[in-house]
Amino acid sequence: MVRKDFFMHDFSYVGKSFYCENVNLEKIAKRFGTPTYVYSYKTLTEHYLKLDSAFNYINHTICYSIKSNSNIAICKLLAGQGCGADVVSGGELYRAIKAGIKPDKIVYAGVGKTEDEIKFALLSNILLFNSESQAELELINKVAGELNKRAKIGLRINPDVDAKTHAYITTGKKENKFGIPLGEAFEIYKKADRYKNLEFRGIHIHIGSQITSVQPYVEAVKKAVDFINKLKSNEIKIDYINIGGGLGIIYDKESPAKADEFADSLKPFLKGLNCSLILEPGRFITGNAGVLLTKVLLVKKSIEKKFIIVDAAMNDLARPSLYDAYHNILPLVKSDEDKSSEIVDIVGPVCESGDFFAKNRRFPFVESNNILAILSAGAYGFSMSSNYNSRPRAAEVLAKNGRCYLIRKRETYRDLIRNEKIPAILAKLGRKNGKK
Numbered sequence: 128m129v130r131k132d133f134f135m136h137d138f139s140y141v142g143k144s145f146y147c148e149n150v151n152l153e154k155i156a157k158r159f160g161t162p163t164y165v166y167s168y169k170t171l172t173e174h175y176l177k178l179d180s181a182f183n184y185i186n187h188t189i190c191y192s193i194k195s196n197s198n199i200a201i202c203k204l205l206a207g208q209g210c211g212a213d214v215v216s217g218g219e220l221y222r223a224i225k226a227g228i229k230p231d232k233i234v235y236a237g238v239g240k241t242e243d244e245i246k247f248a249l250l251s252n253i254l255l256f257n258s259e260s261q262a263e264l265e266l267i268n269k270v271a272g273e274l275n276k277r278a279k280i281g282l283r284i285n286p287d288v289d290a291k292t293h294a295y296i297t298t299g300k301k302e303n304k305f306g307i308p309l310g311e312a313f314e315i316y317k318k319a320d321r322y323k324n325l326e327f328r329g330i331h332i333h334i335g336s337q338i339t340s341v342q343p344y345v346e347a348v349k350k351a352v353d354f355i356n357k358l359k360s361n362e363i364k365i366d367y368i369n370i371g372g373g374l375g376i377i378y379d380k381e382s383p384a385k386a387d388e389f390a391d392s393l394k395p396f397l398k399g400l401n402c403s404l405i406l407e408p409g410r411f412i413t414g415n416a417g418v419l420l421t422k423v424l425l426v427k428k429s430i431e432k433k434f435i436i437v438d439a440a441m442n443d444l445a446r447p448s449l450y451d452a453y454h455n456i457l458p459l460v461k462s463d464e465d466k467s468s469e470i471v472d473i474v475g476p477v478c479e480s481g482d483f484f485a486k487n488r489r490f491p492f493v494e495s496n497n498i499l500a501i502l503s504a505g506a507y508g509f510s511m512s513s514n515y516n517s518r519p520r521a522a523e524v525l526a527k528n529g530r531c532y533l534i535r536k537r538e539t540y541r542d543l544i545r546n547e548k549i550p551a552i553l554a555k556l557g558r559k560n561g562k563k
């Protein structure tokens with residue numbers, strides 16, 4: 128069942144049972160129920176440290192991309208390692224600060240920030256606003272003026288590079304909504320004095336996500352470095368080069384660049400540039416640090432197919448439905464061998480045909496109440512989950528060296544309607560109906 132090049136090192140079978148950091152995952156499923164996300168403390172830490180040490184050759188800050196997994200305990204764990212944050216909303220900024228991430232290590236991206244969000248970030252004294260339009264620069268300039276503050280800007284440029292990943296997560300091509308074309312960016316820098324309350328300090332790129340080769344990075348970083356050098360020769364000094372996130376991981380048969388290879392390939396461009404480096408990894412840190420545990424509800428056979436229906440669904444993990452993404456799936460109790468394996472679809476209970484985790488996949492024999500682990504679910508799993516079909520969102524658990532800690536309670540039915548209100552006019556209507 129488990130491949131030789133298994134990539135989730137802190138998740139493995141011991142005998143017939145599947146463990147995370149010496150915690151039997153069946154026990155977690157029994158104790159906390161399913162569906163439940165389980166994360167490895169050790170993997171999270173090691174992935175962060177791997178990237179951190181790979182870039183030892185340059186002054187750098189790793190700003191963890193909170194959107195990949197925004198649980199406050201995970202943010203806190205990374206903050207404890209010295210990590211900064213890449214945030215994309217006021218909510219993420221709030222989380223980052225609550226988790227103890229230092230504001231001077233927080234960068235704030237996104238194509239549209241509200242006035243309130245800009246105010247919040249200015250009052251929090253964040254490191255940089257990654258901004259990507261003249262309209263937004265005007266707005267940040269105005270809000271900063273009102274607060275009597277100066278906003279530090281990292282201008283996001285669009286290097287027009289194909290990251291060779293899924294179209295929905297490609298962000299650095301000229302037809303994408305992200306970044307400012309180089310020509311326009313240069314004009315902004317030349318006229319930077321117009322913005323009295325802005326300090327233009329950095330250049331930002333982020334070309335996409337789940338990028339497995341270093342080549343698009345090299346191409347994009349080279350363009351960013353050439354741009355910085357052009358600014359320099361026009362007496363414009365840049366302090367930060369932010370190369371975004373996007374480092375790919377193994378879900379199936381990918382062989383993504385390792386942290387060292389990635390860092391080494393960029394060294395010739397970054398060394399000697401005289402800029403601090405910012406990185407914004409999300410998936411690289413969290414992706415293979417988490418699994419989603421789900422219980423088999425029943426097995427349904429039709430003439431064409433065999434469906435394994437589980438209690439997790441697209442509202443818990445949207446990646447297969449949204450991107451046709453592959454996630455390896457394993458039963459928590461290893462079956463005797465693949466003899467009894469069959470071709471199945473593994474699907475959730477949501478009323479959509481797009482609600483699947485695996486299609487036409489060879490899978491060992493399982494039956495009702497068996498627990499499965501959907502692997503590589505640490506990034507863009509819980510953080511993209513919803514209450515669709517009025518399903519309470521899953522619990523989250525952190526495993527560390529033989530112990531486990533609940534880091535998010537499972538939602539209840541009461542949570543589902545907590546913020547909803549029935550206006551008086553409808554309450555009256557209800558009584559009328561009741562009388563009939």
Ligand code: LLP
Binds near residue numbers: 195372411450511
């Ligand atoms: N920085 C910026 C500006 C970003 O937009 C993103 C991700 C990151 C950093 C982190 O990228 P990472 O290192 O995690 O690849 N939901 C999709 C991924 C969307 C990525 C959005 N931006 C998925 O499940 O594949």
